[in-house]
Amino acid sequence: MARPKCARDRLVRVAALTAALSAVTLALGGCMGGFGGTGANRRGAASQVELSPPADVPLGSGPTTPGVPAAPVTPAAVSGQRIGSGTVKVALILPLTGPGAAVGGAMRNAAQLAFDEGQQPNLTILVEDDRSSPDGARDATQDALKQGADIVLGPVFAASVQAATVPAKAAGKPVIGFSTDASVAAPGVYLLSFLPQPEVDRIVEDSVGSGRRSFAALIPETAYGNAVEAEFREAVARRGARVAAVERYASGAPGPAVERLARVITGPGATADTLFIPETAEGMPLVASALTKVGYAPARVRPIGTALWNDPSLFALPMLQGGRFASPDRSGFSNFSGRYQARFGAGPPRVASLAYDAVMLAAALTRQYGSQRFAETTLTNASGFAGIDGTFRFRPEGLSERALAVYEIRNNAAPLVSPAPRVLAKPGI
Numbered sequence: 001m002a003r004p005k006c007a008r009d010r011l012v013r014v015a016a017l018t019a020a021l022s023a024v025t026l027a028l029g030g031c032m033g034g035f036g037g038t039g040a041n042r043r044g045a046a047s048q049v050e051l052s053p054p055a056d057v058p059l060g061s062g063p064t065t066p067g068v069p070a071a072p073v074t075p076a077a078v079s080g081q082r083i084g085s086g087t088v089k090v091a092l093i094l095p096l097t098g099p100g101a102a103v104g105g106a107m108r109n110a111a112q113l114a115f116d117e118g119q120q121p122n123l124t125i126l127v128e129d130d131r132s133s134p135d136g137a138r139d140a141t142q143d144a145l146k147q148g149a150d151i152v153l154g155p156v157f158a159a160s161v162q163a164a165t166v167p168a169k170a171a172g173k174p175v176i177g178f179s180t181d182a183s184v185a186a187p188g189v190y191l192l193s194f195l196p197q198p199e200v201d202r203i204v205e206d207s208v209g210s211g212r213r214s215f216a217a218l219i220p221e222t223a224y225g226n227a228v229e230a231e232f233r234e235a236v237a238r239r240g241a242r243v244a245a246v247e248r249y250a251s252g253a254p255g256p257a258v259e260r261l262a263r264v265i266t267g268p269g270a271t272a273d274t275l276f277i278p279e280t281a282e283g284m285p286l287v288a289s290a291l292t293k294v295g296y297a298p299a300r301v302r303p304i305g306t307a308l309w310n311d312p313s314l315f316a317l318p319m320l321q322g323g324r325f326a327s328p329d330r331s332g333f334s335n336f337s338g339r340y341q342a343r344f345g346a347g348p349p350r351v352a353s354l355a356y357d358a359v360m361l362a363a364a365l366t367r368q369y370g371s372q373r374f375a376e377t378t379l380t381n382a383s384g385f386a387g388i389d390g391t392f393r394f395r396p397e398g399l400s401e402r403a404l405a406v407y408e409i410r411n412n413a414a415p416l417v418s419p420a421p422r423v424l425a426k427p428g429i
Contacts, residue, residue, distance in 0.1 A: 080129075081108075083115050086122035088366045088373070091144030092355070093154035093164055098132025100156055107156070107178075107355035109344050114359035117339075121363030130155045134163035142167045149173065151374045153358040156351070158184045165189050174374055176361075176394075178354050182227065185398030190379060192354050192361075192392070192400060194328065196224060196278070197231040199306040202326035202404040204235035206418055207274050207304055216264045216272035216301070217246045218257060218287060220279060228278045228306065244272040251283065258290035266295045275303045281311035288319035298322050309409070316412045328389035329405045329420045336388045357387035382426070390420045 083092075092111055094104035108127055115125065126147055128140035137160035141152055145167055152168045155161050158181035168175045169188060177184065180193045207215070215236050219225040229246065236243050245264045249257035264272045275296075279287050296319060303323035310327045314320055333353055340348045364385070365373040372378050376396070384393030384401075391403040406418035 081127040083112055083125035083127060084120065084123050086124050086366075088122055088362075089124045089126055089144075089148045089150055090359070090362045091141060091149035091152045091154075092125050092127045092359075093130050093137055093140045093144065093152060093160075094127065094355075095132035095136075095156055095160075096127075096129035098136075100132040103156065103349050103351060104129075104132075106348050106352045107154075110340065110348060110352040110354075110356040111153075111359045113340060113343055114356040114363070118360055118363045122366055123359075123363055125359065130160050130164070132157070132160075134159045137161070138163040138167060140164070145171045145173065151176065151362060153355070153362065154178055161189070161191075174376070174379060176358055176379075178351065178358075181223075182399055187396060187398060188376065189398045190394040190400065191398060192358055192394075193351075194307060194389075194402075195400060196228050196306055197399075198402050199326040199404060200228050200231040200276075200278070201235045203276075203304045203306065203324060203406065204232065204239060204241075206324060206326070206406045207302070208236075208239040208241050212274040212302065213241045214244045214272045215241060215274045215276060216244045216261060217276040218254060218261060218279075219246060219248050219276075220251050220254075220283065221248050222251055225278060232276055232278075252286060254283075254287045255290045255293075258287070258294055258296075262294040262296075265301045266297070270301060272301055275301050276305070277303055278306050278308060280308050281313050284309075284314055284317065284320070288317050291319045310407070310414070315409050315414055317409075320409045321411075323409045324406055324417065325409075325414075326404045326406050328402060329416075332388045332390060353388040357385075357389070357392075360387065361385055382424075384424050386422075391422060391424055393424055 092108070094107050095101060096104045096108065111125060111127070115121065115123065126144045126149055128144050130137035130140045137155045137157075140155075141164040144152065151173055152164060152175045154177060155164055156178045158179040161175065161177035161179045161181075161184045164177070165175055165184075165186070175189045176192050177189060178193050179191055180195055182191070182195060182197065185191045204215070215232075217229070217232055219229050219232075225248065229248075233243055233246075245261055247257035247261045249255075264270060265275055277284070277287060298319055298321055303320055305323065305325040307325060307327035309320070309323070309325035310330075333350070336353055336356060337347055340352065362373075365378060369375075369378050380394050380396050382393060384391050389402065390405075392400055394400050401424055403420040403422065403424055405416055405420040407414040408417045
């Protein structure tokens with residue numbers, strides 16, 4: 001997660017609607033060619049780590065759902081704690097004190113849940129507190145490496161990931177960070193997070209696939225806006241469509257930009273058939289109000305967005321009816337949330353599934369790949385891994401790609417209109 005000042009990376013905005021119970025099998029470690037049977041592993045077929053959730057566990061909701069409390073930091077969530085006693089040591093660097101403590105404690109809980117559901121893997125997870133600071137992250141990583149950690153999971157914030165990378169690289173150990181700031185990714189520093197770029201690419205792909213050819217955009221002047229604008233322009237061009245116009249606006253003041261864009265998205269002379277609005281749930285009402293004033297009709301020019309729209313508070317907005325957004329498939333997190341709530345008494349924050357997947361990944365690779373478990377070629381295998389939030393893979397430069405679903409907002413709901421593919425496209429496509 002990047003610095004809190006980035007809108008996409010603020011803890012309160014890393015949220016998604018949890019969905020109704022579906023029959024899912026949680027698999028992490030059908031990795032390396034385990035998807036769709038395309039790859040039998042180069043070293044032989046990989047066995048899949050499958051965890052069937054208990055049938056009697058009720059489904060819970062995430063903390064963004066009214067009436068459901070956020071998961072507390074448990075007494076066990078302290079620095080220096082160990083989970084398991086296996087021979088392979090894994091560092092888990094989290095903010096267990098300071099501003100990020102609530103999220104860090106919940107991610108520690110998710111790691112414990114993964115360990116228990118993973119049938120007691122041959123791991124010792126070294127839980128270290130980064131004190132919600134870069135200096136703390138560096139110190140915590142150094143301590144874990146001195147204890148023999150073979151890989152570093154975490155930290156959460158971008159600056160902390162950068163700080164943890166220094167001792168990890170010096171020791172020749174990979175890092176799997178949870179930041180959404182793509183700038184901290186690098187060879188050997190992988191990001192297991194909800195990056196906005198794949199979401200932009202997926203929603204543009206869906207739009208072009210449904211016949212849309214001319215795109216306009218209203219983009220906030222934020223770090224998140226900068227990141228998605230670049231990807232938006234590239235994604236539209238890759239698919240042979242065109243960008244009709246892009247307008248930027250200061251956060252909280254979309255009116256002037258909407259007025260400038262009106263000629264492209266309203267009236268008989270409108271040249272765009274799609275409007276990209278990568279805005280948060282908090283900022284969207286102001287944008288919707290400005291669009292209403294200029295006569296924007298979503299039935300004529302379809303609004304599209306990223307997983308920031310995956311918030312129930314947006315589903316009744318008239319200006320978003322018929323709009324679509326890309327997001328990880330909600331069924332996996334919904335199932336995980338129910339098991340987490342049954343175990344810890346409260347719903348998990350959205351990012352908790354990242355810690356669960358990271359521990360499951362470490363366990364699966366340890367079982368299947370021996371001394372090469374955390375080698376670059378193992379971690380970056382193009383077939384990817386199946387996790388709570390669907391299929392994902394790491395690219396050699398450290399960024400991650402995810403198989404994403406598409407949802408459509410209609411009548412105070414957002415049903416699935418295009419499921420997430422089980423197999424990721426070949427790299428570069």
